[in-house]
Amino acid sequence: MQQVTATRSELLARRARIALASQGRDVLKEKRDSLMAEFRATVDVAVTGSGALEEAAAEGRRALAVAEAGDGPEAVRSAALAQPSEISLTTRATSVMGVRIADIRHEPLGRPRSARGYSLAGSSPRLDRVAEQFEAELALLLDLATVELRLRRLADEIGTTTRRINALESVVLPRLERERDQIRAILDERERQDRFRLKRFSTRRARRAEAGEELR
Secondary structure, eight states, X not given: OOOOOOOHHHHHHHHHHHHHHHHHHHHHHHHHHXXXXXXXXXXXXXXXXXXXXXXXXXXXXXXXXXXXXXXXXXXXXXXXXXXXXXXXXXXXXXXXXXXXXXXXXXXXXXOOGGGSSSOSTTOOHXXXXXXXXXXXXXXXXXXXXXXXXXXXXXXXXXXXXXXXXXXXXXXXXXXXXXXXXXXXHHHHHHHHHHHHHHHHHHHHHHHHHHHHHHHO
């Protein structure tokens, strides 16, 4: 057992540190609970987004197959190459219980026919349909990427917070409580010894007083 300085002030200091560590543990538990609630809500969003993305991808593949069959692979490839390749993205940080999380924003990806880069005269409704479907799919993909980043950040912070709670509960608090109990035991033993010495001194003084009375 670790040796400690057994004084009243040290006992009070250990009690204060135990109270502070317990308070910190409780705050961390509240933080973890809030993060877990946010994580579960974000999981629901991710599941819904994944399902929507799968449906959009399937619809896009069907539209692509129809366009290739009706207009030919070369026409589809040419229209794809003519599409503008840049997408404007912005990022900003949001905060959940003090945890900073990146949030990706993008402008609407749906474009009018005149802004898709390919010839309107040489295109067909089938090509327009393919473009619309893949624009919608790309928007869903970017939205889902933001959700997945949020999930990863929340999971990391939940893990870090849990490790801190475990350290307080398994290491810090037990050590402080052992030290408190050790100091209290030493002080109690000293108090018993002091009472015993005082009682013995009182007994001796009483005997001496009695002996003095007998001599007179």
